[in-house]
Amino acid sequence: MNFVSTRGRAPSVTAAEALVSGLAPDGGLYVPEYLPAPREDWETTAGLTYAELAAEVLALFFTDWEKEELLTLCRKAYNGTFNMPGIIRVRKVGEKRYFTELFHGRTLAFKDMALSLFPHLLQAAKKKLGRTETTLILTATSGDTGKAALAGFQDVPGTEIIVFYPEHGVSPVQKWQMQTQAGENVHVYGVEGNFDDAQTFVKAAFEDPDLRAYAKDHGVAFSSANSINIGRLLPQIVYYIRTYAELVKAGEIKKGEAFDVCVPTGNFGNILAGYLAKQLGVPIAKLICASNENHVLTDFFRTGTYDRRREFHATHSPSMDILISSNLERFIYYLLDGDAQATANYLEELRVNGRFTLPESAMARADDFLCGWVDDEETVRLMGRMHKEHGYVMDPHTAVAVGVSDQLQEERDGRLLVIISTANPYKFPDTVAQALKLDTQDATDDFDRMWQIANISSLPLPIQFFHLREKQPRFHESVEKEDLQDVVRKTIAAMTEHNEN
Ligand SMILES: *Cc1c(COP(=O)(O)O)cnc(C)c1O
Numbered sequence: 001m002n003f004v005s006t007r008g009r010a011p012s013v014t015a016a017e018a019l020v021s022g023l024a025p026d027g028g029l030y031v032p033e034y035l036p037a038p039r040e041d042w043e044t045t046a047g048l049t050y051a052e053l054a055a056e057v058l059a060l061f062f063t064d065w066e067k068e069e070l071l072t073l074c075r076k077a078y079n080g081t082f083n084m085p086g087i088i089r090v091r092k093v094g095e096k097r098y099f100t101e102l103f104h105g106r107t108l109a110f111k112d113m114a115l116s117l118f119p120h121l122l123q124a125a126k127k128k129l130g131r132t133e134t135t136l137i138l139t140a141t142s143g144d145t146g147k148a149a150l151a152g153f154q155d156v157p158g159t160e161i162i163v164f165y166p167e168h169g170v171s172p173v174q175k176w177q178m179q180t181q182a183g184e185n186v187h188v189y190g191v192e193g194n195f196d197d198a199q200t201f202v203k204a205a206f207e208d209p210d211l212r213a214y215a216k217d218h219g220v221a222f223s224s225a226n227s228i229n230i231g232r233l234l235p236q237i238v239y240y241i242r243t244y245a246e247l248v249k250a251g252e253i254k255k256g257e258a259f260d261v262c263v264p265t266g267n268f269g270n271i272l273a274g275y276l277a278k279q280l281g282v283p284i285a286k287l288i289c290a291s292n293e294n295h296v297l298t299d300f301f302r303t304g305t306y307d308r309r310r311e312f313h314a315t316h317s318p319s320m321d322i323l324i325s326s327n328l329e330r331f332i333y334y335l336l337d338g339d340a341q342a343t344a345n346y347l348e349e350l351r352v353n354g355r356f357t358l359p360e361s362a363m364a365r366a367d368d369f370l371c372g373w374v375d376d377e378e379t380v381r382l383m384g385r386m387h388k389e390h391g392y393v394m395d396p397h398t399a400v401a402v403g404v405s406d407q408l409q410e411e412r413d414g415r416l417l418v419i420i421s422t423a424n425p426y427k428f429p430d431t432v433a434q435a436l437k438l439d440t441q442d443a444t445d446d447f448d449r450m451w452q453i454a455n456i457s458s459l460p461l462p463i464q465f466f467h468l469r470e471k472q473p474r475f476h477e478s479v480e481k482e483d484l485q486d487v488v489r490k491t492i493a494a495m496t497e498h499n500e501n
Contacts, residue, residue, distance in 0.1 A: 001063045003030040006333040008340025015062045016125035019231045022224030023206045029329050030230050036060040038281030042241050043248035043255050050087035051078045054238045077117035088239050090246045093392045099421045100243045106151045108424035109144035114235040115152040121231045137161040139225045140198035143170040143319040147177040149225035154183035160495050162187040164198040167478045170318055172446050173427050179473035190478035196324045201484045218496040227269030228326050236273030244282045259416040262288035262405040264397040266320035268327035288370045290404035292317045295373035304363040307355040316376045316396040316431045335362040374403035383435035393459040395423040396431050426450050
């Protein structure tokens with residue numbers, strides 16, 4: 001199977017090439033040129049290990065890779081890197097409601113699901129293509145991708161990674177996690193701007209001929225660890241299939257019985273993987289797109305108009321503080337029935353005018369989506385209520401999903417609900433402490449608050465945070481968004497010097 005650009009002005013490429021390049025040269029995103037035939041017996045995969053299932057799913061798309069090779073890569077990714085033997089946990093809380101916890105990986109956010117595997121895929125792809133240049137991974141993060149990518153690429157030969165995070169837009173723990181990252185090949189910068197600024201810069205860097213030429217002269221090529229890379233998107237399909245198989249195994253639903261999933265959404269990568277899982281035969285009825293106060297996606301689903309010209313809100317769920325959802329481009333392509341020309345036109349309209357409107361015929365294809373949003377106050381209230389009623393601590397992003405699914409009871413016809421739980425609550429101790437009404441007067445910082453939460457709840461403090469406080473931050477620099485290009489050039493110059501010595 002090859003991969004084609006959503007904008008149709010670039011040749012189709014192999015999976016290996018799509019992985020290595022990240023973004024298509026026409027500025028589009030790669031999508032598989034066809035979707036594999038749906039399968040009706042996914043519940044039979046319940047007995048496989050997570051790595052085995054991941055290899056099976058990837059083999060549907062990476063048709064020119066040996067199944068054995070994929071299995072080896074998946075085992076490297078998932079064996080021994082998660083705090084949970086099953087990799088994910090599907091957990092019942094309340095009636096007909098499950099949480100699929102995706103935060104038991106190295107960096108405690110759902111980004112680990114794909115970023116534990118992605119560096120292995122990338123290395124294998126480079127080998128297949130005989131590529132010997134250094135790959136420079138340019139990463140914009142709204143908080144969690146950065147750390148997961150840094151952990152994944154730490155000291156991986158032939159790679160360097162730069163992460164840009166919004167200086168004032170991530171939680172203190174998220175920042176601390178990134179600033180203390182070890183590794184000779186990692187670079188971390190705060191950006192005086194928001195996530196959209198960082199992501200826009202990264203996408204522009206890919207298309208900038210001068211910057212690319214400069215990199216090439218130094219034996220460097222760019223790639224991306226953001227969800228624009230198929231190496232992020234495809235591994236995320238796996239946990240939707242796993243969730244279904246586990247629900248059938250537990251006797252909660254029958255084979256083929258439909259259920260709904262609700263996904264806290266920012267860049268539209270996670271929920272798009274759910275959409276693809278549905279195309280592959282997982283009996284998902286409704287995909288619920290949950291937003292915070294930056295509800296550009298809710299408005300899009302309700303009106304067919306995507307309009308990013310609006311105020312940006314810094315919320316308690318910072319990883320969803322996004323107004324330009326990059327994976328939506330892939331979804332638009334599907335809604336337009338694969339019309340790349342039309343997709344390119346709408347994206348150009350977005351770039352120039354900040355908005356576009358899809359025709360009704362296209363929006364009609366989104367009728368299996370529901371949507372909604374909740375504000376910060378409600379998010380905190382829901383976190384407190386969930387703990388009080390069920391003894392279950394959830395992070396603010398997951399709480400947004402709970403709030404939105406609560407609003408949609410009537411549209412849901414009593415189906416079983418799966419909430420996709422995206423981060424370990426300990427990444428947001430301040431908000432959790434507030435929600436649980438802890439007396440934090442004596443707490444001097446987030447690490448104190450973590451122990452307070454650990455003392456009164458049944459949520460174990462993850463081992464990753466035991467010693468985080470003692471680690472010394474290595475990266476302190478914050479840069480203006482105009483200077484990002486200079487940062488990239490300097491990094492390239494420094495790393496080639498370093499490699500020559
Ligand atoms: C990245 C992230 C999201 C949003 O996921 P998208 O794939 O960007 O929609 C939600 N919650 C958390 C905790 C995240 O890290």
